[in-house]
Amino acid sequence: MSIHEECGVFGVYSEKETDVAGLSYYGLYALQHRGQESCGIVVNKDGLFYSHKDLGLVSEVFSEPVLESMPVGTMAVAHVRYGTTGATNRANIQPIEVNHQKGRMALAHNGNLSNAYQLRSELEMQGAIFHTTSDTETIAYYITRERIKSASIEEAVEKAMKYLEGAYSLVIMSAQKLICARDPFGFRPLCYGRTADGTYIVASESCALRAVGAKLIRDINPGEIMMFYNGQVKSIQTGLKEASPRGEAVSQRLTDEVSLNNDGKKICVFEYIYFARPDSIIDGVSVHASRVRAGEILAEEHPANADIVIGAPDSGLDAALGFSLKSGIPYRMGFIKNKYIGRTFISPTKKTRVDGVKIKLAVLDEVVRDKSVVLVDDSIVRGTTMGRVVKLLRDAGAKEVHVRISSPPFLHPCYYGTDIDSEKNLVACHHTIPEICDIIGADSLGYFPTERLGELTGGKGYCDACFTGAYPTSIPDDSGKDRFEQPLKGC
Numbered sequence: 001m002s003i004h005e006e007c008g009v010f011g012v013y014s015e016k017e018t019d020v021a022g023l024s025y026y027g028l029y030a031l032q033h034r035g036q037e038s039c040g041i042v043v044n045k046d047g048l049f050y051s052h053k054d055l056g057l058v059s060e061v062f063s064e065p066v067l068e069s070m071p072v073g074t075m076a077v078a079h080v081r082y083g084t085t086g087a088t089n090r091a092n093i094q095p096i097e098v099n100h101q102k103g104r105m106a107l108a109h110n111g112n113l114s115n116a117y118q119l120r121s122e123l124e125m126q127g128a129i130f131h132t133t134s135d136t137e138t139i140a141y142y143i144t145r146e147r148i149k150s151a152s153i154e155e156a157v158e159k160a161m162k163y164l165e166g167a168y169s170l171v172i173m174s175a176q177k178l179i180c181a182r183d184p185f186g187f188r189p190l191c192y193g194r195t196a197d198g199t200y201i202v203a204s205e206s207c208a209l210r211a212v213g214a215k216l217i218r219d220i221n222p223g224e225i226m227m228f229y230n231g232q233v234k235s236i237q238t239g240l241k242e243a244s245p246r247g248e249a250v251s252q253r254l255t256d257e258v259s260l261n262n263d264g265k266k267i268c269v270f271e272y273i274y275f276a277r278p279d280s281i282i283d284g285v286s287v288h289a290s291r292v293r294a295g296e297i298l299a300e301e302h303p304a305n306a307d308i309v310i311g312a313p314d315s316g317l318d319a320a321l322g323f324s325l326k327s328g329i330p331y332r333m334g335f336i337k338n339k340y341i342g343r344t345f346i347s348p349t350k351k352t353r354v355d356g357v358k359i360k361l362a363v364l365d366e367v368v369r370d371k372s373v374v375l376v377d378d379s380i381v382r383g384t385t386m387g388r389v390v391k392l393l394r395d396a397g398a399k400e401v402h403v404r405i406s407s408p409p410f411l412h413p414c415y416y417g418t419d420i421d422s423e424k425n426l427v428a429c430h431h432t433i434p435e436i437c438d439i440i441g442a443d444s445l446g447y448f449p450t451e452r453l454g455e456l457t458g459g460k461g462y463c464d465a466c467f468t469g470a471y472p473t474s475i476p477d478d479s480g481k482d483r484f485e486q487p488l489k490g491c
Helices: 020-030 064-069 116-125 135-148 153-161 206-211 270-275 287-301 317-327 356-360 384-395 433-440 450-456
Strands: 008-018 038-045 048-055 073-081 096-100 103-110 169-174 178-182 191-194 200-203 215-219 224-229 232-238 251-254 308-311 335-337 361-363 372-377 400-405 444-447
Touching: 008 020, 008 103, 008 169, 008 178, 020 038, 020 064, 020 073, 020 200, 020 206, 048 103, 073 103, 073 169, 096 135, 103 135, 116 135, 135 153, 153 169, 153 178, 153 224, 153 232, 178 200, 191 206, 200 206, 200 224, 206 215, 270 287, 287 317, 287 400, 287 450, 308 317, 317 372, 356 361, 356 384, 361 384, 372 384, 384 400, 384 433, 433 444
Parallel strands: 308 372, 372 400, 400 444
Antiparallel strands: 008 073, 008 200, 038 048, 038 073, 096 103, 103 169, 169 178, 178 224, 191 200, 191 215, 224 232, 232 251, 335 361
16 A cells, blocks of 8 residues: 555643643654654743654654653644645745744644645735745644734634635644644544553654653544643633635634544545554544454455465554454464664665565465465555555465455545545556456455445444545635645645
8 A cells, every 4th residue: 555644743731840841742653654754742841842854663763862851841733744735945844933922832643634725825825934835834834823813812713714615633732722623524534542640642643642651631523623722621612614714614612521422524545544543543533443343344345265364564454354254264473574664764766676565575475375365455546555565465476366455446636645646647547346356366356336435433423535526625726736846735
């Protein structure tokens, strides 16, 4: 599979000074799967911000001397980034920091705005100067602009959200408050919890809470803004989903630890299929259980006469287990993955003529030799990687390879953060399923049925636009964006 990871956000709020940088470090480590391009931490000590950000993995950017140099504080905001398009740009490393008339702000963002180009153009016409190619800076501009006219930063965030369309899970830090917000559709996950000593943690996934010893309280609701300050937790649930992008939104004030039933929720279903870590709980649903269920459904819809079931590491393993449990075909470990392949891996050149897939994956020959194999993976995008994996199995002696995919075919671009930006690169847009089967060299091919995606989210609302073209928001007008260094993308 060649879909890239989402970004990860993390925040810490404590009533007393503590090692918030250390907590953020371990939180980012748990979220590393969501982005390996860059990372950053901003610490708040007595209203002053201390930050460290750079390109690289968490372990590369935050060495022991760097962490020791960061002060204790009461708040922190942190981020791991995967830029969905364009060249790497140091200016895009988050969290973004802003100094303005009413103080400081640091902002970390996961998701993409579908109206980013429109908003940015309007701001530029008003004299705004941008330093990044990220739509995260656009969000920061709108919050800052509204902050000048608002009594509090949470009010400014609420007003700014009226202009934003698309996906955004935000963690924002001012001199006095930590604030988190989730877009009205809840495209991207966001949750919060509390440690035994009363420190509050906000994170993209619950696995990051567990990594720092925090207990999950609940997910942030779609359209909700939460504030942590003066030892209190307060919530604003906006009515933005029902309002026009420029319309007035009615706010409903809620108490802490109240979770809403939001029928308009549109969580990205690919969070359950691929993005999230298996040990995370998203909107009350176990990611591991969701993927096992996907494998069971594949076995029901596309059975195979085979000797063993194997999964493509790592995102296909849980679904492969589900296929095995439902079909009764034994589950086996078919691949060994090189765990040291990451951001710094250099693709083989024409001179070396080495297949990069062989460096990343090694087949256990004795497991697949003379066997009919069911290979389960999460997706096929262009088909080239899957074709190479199938060839690896055949070279290792597999008699037959039956490919099962735990997502439907990708047919449409995503405007909310998944790196699917053009139909011309999607093999399913140009070939039938039998043709794709021939292209990848498989004996059979079965995709997850679109009509059963709801079973992966526990019946909650979800976005499947990359499969169906049914976009929850208006499709963006990107005309003229070529004048920028790269298309406007957030994370």
